Amino acid sequence: MSGRLDAIPGLAPLIAFIALLIAWEATARAIGIEGLPPASQALVQVPAILGDPESLLNIAASLRRMAIGFALALCFAIPVGLTMGRSRRIAAFFNPLLMVIYPVPKAALMPIIMLWLGVGDASKTLVIFLGVTLPIIYHSYQGSRAVEEKILWSAAAMGMGPLARLTRIVLPAALPEILVGCRTGLVLALITMVTSEMIARQTGVGNILFNSLDMAQYDTVYAMILIIGGLGYALDFAFERLHRRLVGWAAPAYDIVVGTT
Amino acid sequence: MNGRALLVGDVLIGLVPIVLIIALWQALAASGVAPPALLPAPMAVFRRLIEQLGSLTYLQHAATTLFRLFAGFGMAVAIGVVLGAAATGSRAMKAGLMPLVRVLAPVPKVALYPAFILTLGFDNASKIALVVADAVFPILLATYQGTSAVEPKLAWAAQAVGVSRLRCLFTVVLPAALPSVLTGCRIGLVISCIVVFLAEMITSTDGLGHLLVRAARNFQTVDMFVPLITISLLGLLLNAGFNALRRRLLTGFPEED
Numbered sequence: 001m002s003g004r005l006d007a008i009p010g011l012a013p014l015i016a017f018i019a020l021l022i023a024w025e026a027t028a029r030a031i032g033i034e035g036l037p038p039a040s041q042a043l044v045q046v047p048a049i050l051g052d053p054e055s056l057l058n059i060a061a062s063l064r065r066m067a068i069g070f071a072l073a074l075c076f077a078i079p080v081g082l083t084m085g086r087s088r089r090i091a092a093f094f095n096p097l098l099m100v101i102y103p104v105p106k107a108a109l110m111p112i113i114m115l116w117l118g119v120g121d122a123s124k125t126l127v128i129f130l131g132v133t134l135p136i137i138y139h140s141y142q143g144s145r146a147v148e149e150k151i152l153w154s155a156a157a158m159g160m161g162p163l164a165r166l167t168r169i170v171l172p173a174a175l176p177e178i179l180v181g182c183r184t185g186l187v188l189a190l191i192t193m194v195t196s197e198m199i200a201r202q203t204g205v206g207n208i209l210f211n212s213l214d215m216a217q218y219d220t221v222y223a224m225i226l227i228i229g230g231l232g233y234a235l236d237f238a239f240e241r242l243h244r245r246l247v248g249w250a251a252p253a254y255d256i257v258v259g260t261t
Numbered sequence: 262m263n264g265r266a267l268l269v270g271d272v273l274i275g276l277v278p279i280v281l282i283i284a285l286w287q288a289l290a291a292s293g294v295a296p297p298a299l300l301p302a303p304m305a306v307f308r309r310l311i312e313q314l315g316s317l318t319y320l321q322h323a324a325t326t327l328f329r330l331f332a333g334f335g336m337a338v339a340i341g342v343v344l345g346a347a348a349t350g351s352r353a354m355k356a357g358l359m360p361l362v363r364v365l366a367p368v369p370k371v372a373l374y375p376a377f378i379l380t381l382g383f384d385n386a387s388k389i390a391l392v393v394a395d396a397v398f399p400i401l402l403a404t405y406q407g408t409s410a411v412e413p414k415l416a417w418a419a420q421a422v423g424v425s426r427l428r429c430l431f432t433v434v435l436p437a438a439l440p441s442v443l444t445g446c447r448i449g450l451v452i453s454c455i456v457v458f459l460a461e462m463i464t465s466t467d468g469l470g471h472l473l474v475r476a477a478r479n480f481q482t483v484d485m486f487v488p489l490i491t492i493s494l495l496g497l498l499l500n501a502g503f504n505a506l507r508r509r510l511l512t513g514f515p516e517e518d
Contacts, residue, residue, distance in 0.1 A: 012363070013360045015360060016360035019361075020364065036380050089274060092270075092271035093274050096272075097282075100279060100497070102451070102500075103455070104493040104496070105458045108459060111473060111474065111485060112477075114477075115482065193369075195459055199462060209375060210375065222376065224372070225372050229369075232367040233367050233368065
């Protein structure tokens with residue numbers, strides 16, 4: 001993006017967001033169907049939802065599951081990905097399995113996992129974990145594979161053990177690529193979170209969203225969409241800040257990342 | 262070096278975890294630790310899958326899913342490629358489009374599904390719209406990145422000999438950006454496959470996703486696995502088919518992952 005819009009970071013997306021709201025308002029007024037209330041009506045509902053303790057508990061429950069699932073995925077996927085990148089054997093061991101798992105809709109596993117673990121937190125957290133793991137493994141693998149061999153040789157020559165080489169050389173060197181995976185994973189975590197709550201309605205933002213749809217509270221439906229969208233944007237924004245702090249030294253390899261279940 | 266033997270070795274190693282998982286599944290089911298109502302034996306699932314693939318109603322459900330998938334994916338390709346190329350071609354387009362993409366791309370699109378249901382109805386249209394919303398962004402961004410990475414001298418050379426801007430786009434810029442565009446399309450295709458299934462699971466009266474939910478409501482565990490396996494196989498097949506198409510279209514381009 002060029003010119004004045006760049007002067008204040010976040011201004012261009014803000015203008016885009018306002019333009020979207022105006023377009024929505026205009027369309028809603030022009031069509032005038034019950035299923036599409038004007039943006040202003042939905043916006044009014046947002047503070048009402050955010051001020052309601054029960055909805056806040058639901059949102060907190062969703063975020064907690066997402067955080068746990070994401071953290072577990074990090075603990076599992078990064079070591080797997082890094083070792084895959086350093087050993088051709090291990091890569092050959094895991095790659096076909098990952099290829100087979102890749103097109104499986106993870107959130108669609110929800111009904112089956114619910115049979116085993118019930119409708120509670122455990123199954124939703126597991127689904128989020130499954131959804132997030134794959135991109136993080138993939139990017140950790142790519143990052144670790146690209147590490148310069150010579151650095152590892154010299155470290156080995158100076159007596160550094162294999163584990164120390166992995167944590168002190170491969171991990172930092174692969175970090176920019178790992179973070180790309182984490183960003184995709186974050187988007188995926190949010191998607192699987194909402195979807196799992198739509199399928200097993202008990203608590204959470206997906207639950208509020210679909211219950212208000214069933215009860216024909218259309219303002220609330222659209223307000224929840226705005227809140228979930230805002231959540232996605234805020235998480236992405238926060239992650240970008242963290243990314244700049246952690247690997248500001250590496251050239252940004254991407255601008256916008258998209259992902260899905 | 263014996264590269265071929267190495268390759269065969271790799272394939273064999275890769276089969277190990279898959280075989281192990283199926284063996285573990287079989288062992289769990291056979292030992293009675295997991296009752297069939299919770300975890301049916303792999304053979305029972307496999308047999309049911311074969312049986313279903315021969316049944317006309319099942320194939321009709323699959324066809325409904327495929328129709329929604331391709332309708333959504335086709336529209337996503339058309340919109341994504343046009344907008345992506347336009348963002349490269351015109352500064353004004355880019356200034357208008359990219360902030361919108363920035364705002365919309367990180368939004369979980371499933372959350373938009375209720376809005377699509379309310380405005381487009383419970384039928385095909387809302388599901389196709391969700392597929393488009395999900396698949397369009399990777400295609401758009403890949404097209405934008407691909408076309409903006411094309412050597413500008415190529416386009417200048419074409420324009421210098423009197424080729425119009427539009428023709429230059431179709432004969433020079435897009436073909437040069439093809440590898441990137443096709444990568445975006447492949448990601449979009451797998452995404453479409455997943456999303457159409459999820460949409461059918463959330464609200465539907467037909468399609469593979471609906472079959473999974475119906476089986477779940479009736480506690481027919483075997484029938485829950487079958488649509489899930491079918492959609493995953495479809496994803497794998499489409500991905501492989503697209504890769505083959507990509508290799509054909511890209512003969513002569515330098516190889517990339």
